[in-house]
Amino acid sequence: MKKYLRWQGLSGLLVTLILIASFVYFFAGQLMKIAIEEGLGYYLGAEVNVEEVDVSWSPFGVKISQFQATDKADPEFNLLSFKQANATVDALQYLFGKTIIDELTLDTLAFNTPRTSAGEVYQPLNGDEQIQNKADEQAQASDSVLPSTDFELPSVDNALKDEALKTPKLVEQLKAQYAQDKIKIKALKDQLPNDDALKQYEKDVKALMELDIKSLEDIQQAKDQLSQLKKQFKQDKQAVSALKDQLRDSQETISKLLKDLKNAPEDDWQYIETKYQLDDLDAGDVAHLLFGDKARSYVEKATLVYNKIKPLLAKDASTEDVIIDTENGRYVHFKDDNPLPKWLVKTAKLSISTQIGELTVNSQEITSQHWIRNKPTTWQLDSSQKQAKEQIKAKGQLTINQAGDLNTHGDWMISEFTLGDLPLQDSDSLQLTLANSALSGQGDFKFENTIVASQANIDLVQPEFTGNTSSSFSKALLKTLNDIDTLDIKVSATGEVTNPDLSIRSSLDSILKEAVKEQAKAKLDTFKVKIKDKLKGQVSKGLNLDESEGAELNELSQMLEQKDNKLNSLLNSSIADKQKKKLEDKLESKLKKGLGKLFG
Amino acid sequence: MLTLLAKLINALNSDSSPRQIAAGISLGLIIGLTPLFSLHNLLVLIIAFLIRINLGGFFLAITFFAGFSYFINPLAILLGESLLTSSSLEAMWHALYQLSALKLAHYHHTLTLGSLLISLVLFLPVMWFSQFLIIRYRVHIKAFIEKFKIVRAIKASKFYSIYQSVAGA
Numbered sequence: 163m164k165k166y167l168r169w170q171g172l173s174g175l176l177v178t179l180i181l182i183a184s185f186v187y188f189f190a191g192q193l194m195k196i197a198i199e200e201g202l203g204y205y206l207g208a209e210v211n212v213e214e215v216d217v218s219w220s221p222f223g224v225k226i227s228q229f230q231a232t233d234k235a236d237p238e239f240n241l242l243s244f245k246q247a248n249a250t251v252d253a254l255q256y257l258f259g260k261t262i263i264d265e266l267t268l269d270t271l272a273f274n275t276p277r278t279s280a281g282e283v284y285q286p287l288n289g290d291e292q293i294q295n296k297a298d299e300q301a302q303a304s305d306s307v308l309p310s311t312d313f314e315l316p317s318v319d320n321a322l323k324d325e326a327l328k329t330p331k332l333v334e335q336l337k338a339q340y341a342q343d344k345i346k347i348k349a350l351k352d353q354l355p356n357d358d359a360l361k362q363y364e365k366d367v368k369a370l371m372e373l374d375i376k377s378l379e380d381i382q383q384a385k386d387q388l389s390q391l392k393k394q395f396k397q398d399k400q401a402v403s404a405l406k407d408q409l410r411d412s413q414e415t416i417s418k419l420l421k422d423l424k425n426a427p428e429d430d431w432q433y434i435e436t437k438y439q440l441d442d443l444d445a446g447d448v449a450h451l452l453f454g455d456k457a458r459s460y461v462e463k464a465t466l467v468y469n470k471i472k473p474l475l476a477k478d479a480s481t482e483d484v485i486i487d488t489e490n491g492r493y494v495h496f497k498d499d500n501p502l503p504k505w506l507v508k509t510a511k512l513s514i515s516t517q518i519g520e521l522t523v524n525s526q527e528i529t530s531q532h533w534i535r536n537k538p539t540t541w542q543l544d545s546s547q548k549q550a551k552e553q554i555k556a557k558g559q560l561t562i563n564q565a566g567d568l569n570t571h572g573d574w575m576i577s578e579f580t581l582g583d584l585p586l587q588d589s590d591s592l593q594l595t596l597a598n599s600a601l602s603g604q605g606d607f608k609f610e611n612t613i614v615a616s617q618a619n620i621d622l623v624q625p626e627f628t629g630n631t632s633s634s635f636s637k638a639l640l641k642t643l644n645d646i647d648t649l650d651i652k653v654s655a656t657g658e659v660t661n662p663d664l665s666i667r668s669s670l671d672s673i674l675k676e677a678v679k680e681q682a683k684a685k686l687d688t689f690k691v692k693i694k695d696k697l698k699g700q701v702s703k704g705l706n707l708d709e710s711e712g713a714e715l716n717e718l719s720q721m722l723e724q725k726d727n728k729l730n731s732l733l734n735s736s737i738a739d740k741q742k743k744k745l746e747d748k749l750e751s752k753l754k755k756g757l758g759k760l761f762g
Numbered sequence: 763m764l765t766l767l768a769k770l771i772n773a774l775n776s777d778s779s780p781r782q783i784a785a786g787i788s789l790g791l792i793i794g795l796t797p798l799f800s801l802h803n804l805l806v807l808i809i810a811f812l813i814r815i816n817l818g819g820f821f822l823a824i825t826f827f828a829g830f831s832y833f834i835n836p837l838a839i840l841l842g843e844s845l846l847t848s849s850s851l852e853a854m855w856h857a858l859y860q861l862s863a864l865k866l867a868h869y870h871h872t873l874t875l876g877s878l879l880i881s882l883v884l885f886l887p888v889m890w891f892s893q894f895l896i897i898r899y900r901v902h903i904k905a906f907i908e909k910f911k912i913v914r915a916i917k918a919s920k921f922y923s924i925y926q927s928v929a930g931a
């Protein structure tokens with residue numbers, strides 16, 4: 163047996179193994195520190211610092227102190243940092259290829275904290291990250307959509323130059339109507355018998371009346387002459403009638419135009435109000451303008467987190483074709499009597515440092531394979547503020563199914579939480595900070611696969627805003643904000659998670675609208691008076707025209723009436739009958755004389 | 763590395779039996795081809811140190827086959843994948859999966875299972891072939907090679923002095 167065995171070799175191996183084990187035992191923390199700094203640094207593309215890593219062996223646990231991961235987009239800041247993390251790991255399961263963390267605690271987790279010195283960047287931002295970063299910068303750098311200039315009105319002259327205004331149009335129409343009618347009337351007037359002609363008619367009639375009738379031939383002759391005269395009278399009467407008709411038409415048309423002209427200034431003012439939106443001074447969707455950037459940045463952050471997490475929500479290998487890793491291989495897990503997911507954090511306690519104070523999160527059953535133990539990840543968030551009235555509470559649960567779909571829902575409430583020094587706007591037109599306020603609110607959220615439905619009702623009680631602005635609109639905004647006792651904001655995000663519809667509503671909109679209206683009222687009143695005066699001036703022009711031209715038409719109308727009467731009287735004169743009677747009388751007298759002589 | 767190579771050449775030229783050297787190479791093959799931190803490798807290491815095999819050949823084989831494993835790994839993973847996902851073997855794997863020791867040995871890992879099977883299949887052929895080569899070397903090649911000027915030049919080199927010191931040890 164001795165020929166084949168080498169006991170001293172085995173003892174040598176044991177010594178070597180003990181030495182290796184001792185090295186690992188004593189330097190495990192250092193090795194892990196290097197592994198975290200190098201491995202995570204490579205993965206994140208920027209410097210990662212860990213002050214110390216302690217490894218405990220029974221139970222197996224790791225304690226990481228002062229962790230900082232540089233934000234490669236802004237190396238002066240950390241992507242995230244924490245003071246201390248403790249994790250107790252099930253070593254046996256780890257050797258089986260499963261990471262089961264019995265308890266995880268994370269103390270003072272913070273995002274975007276400044277670094278003492280800029281971190282080294284190993285990999286520049288890739289295309290997607292650059293686009294995201296550029297969008298963030300643009301969102302921050304872009305001037306807000308708040309109006310940067312004061313409330314401005316158009317000049318009166320410019321407003322009155324508008325071709326759609328009725329008043330100047332009607333004045334011109336009136337002038338044209340008068341001019342057109344004048345021509346027509348003149349043409350018809352020229353066809354009328356003048357005074358001399360009428361006198362001649364009278365003379366002619368008188369002559370006929372005084373004509374010495376001696377015979378029937380004389381009567382016939384008078385009758386013929388009378389017929390000629392009557393024919394002439396009729397023609398003249400027709401001319402009078404035509405002119406009368408024209409006058410009536412003209413007066414009717416002008417009367418209508420005058421009526422329209424009198425109403426036109428009011429119509430025109432309404433038109434100007436509508437055109438320049440003076441009737442509805444819209445201060446814009448102010449709540450959206452003020453709080454939109456903040457809300458959008460939260461939504462964008464959530465979307466970014468989702469986009470990072472989504473690829474990790476791998477579909478269950480047993481349900482899909484597996485992409486074989488030809489470099490490192492993979493663990494193929496089978497049904498276990500005591501099934502466990504690939505990784506699981508049974509309980510976790512996190513304290514998160516945020517702008518609104520320290521938050522504590524307790525969570526259970528954190529994994530990406532909830533179907534294995536058929537338990538959802540549950541979490542509860544609570545504020546660590548000492549004052550009892552200041553409370554933030556939230557709770558929810560999350561599951562990922564075998565198809566890789568993420569479903570979560572939860573609700574939250576904040577009561578009388580003191581907010582301070584929260585920048586809202588930093589643009590050329592307005593720098594606005596919420597200096598102090600009590601925040602209360604509640605909301606809920608639901609996320610199924612890729613559809614999000616979230617709503618929040620927030621009340622800012624006695625908010626104090628500070629800011630700088632040169633625009634009177636923004637000054638009014640600032641004043642209004644500081645005058646508000648309670649500012650309610652309703653926020654909702656619905657739809658596809660990568661592009662949700664964000665809605666922000668607040669009573670601020672209507673309050674500010676009134677404030678802006680008040681501020682603009684004086685200017686608006688002056689503008690209104692000027693516009694109306696100018697319009698009335700134009701109307702007067704039209705009315706003056708009517709006064710002169712209308713009087714002329716009235717005179718003409720009277721004159722026509724006289725002429726018409728005269729022609730009527732001439733036309734009705736019964737000269738022939740009278741002359742016939744005269745002749746009969748004459749004949750009768752002659753006959754009586756002859757008979758007297760005869761019978762004597 | 764030079765020391766290791768020198769030890770191997772020394773072993774080839776020494777009284778160590780070709781079987782001892784070949785066994786060292788074959789055991790080195792298992793550790794070289796399979797993932798280093800595996801339970802079975804601890805067993806192989808114990809065997810290698812306990813049994814009188816040539817350790818120079820053993821360690822050199824580990825180094826050589828570890829490099830060679832980069833070419834073998836894709837094949838090993840495919841083999842492990844096909845075995846572990848074979849529906850006909852599912853019952854067996856399921857039963858074995860309930861044993862902690864087997865899980866600890868990572869036989870449910872595609873690369874570990876596939877590479878171990880390949881190394882076990884190659885174990886005896888490699889041992890026989892290397893034994894054959896060592897015998898052939900000692901009978902024919904050693905004397906033949908020593909006739910070359912280059913060999914004589916090597917004998918005058920640093921490498922040869924190391925070899926001498928190892929051989930003398």
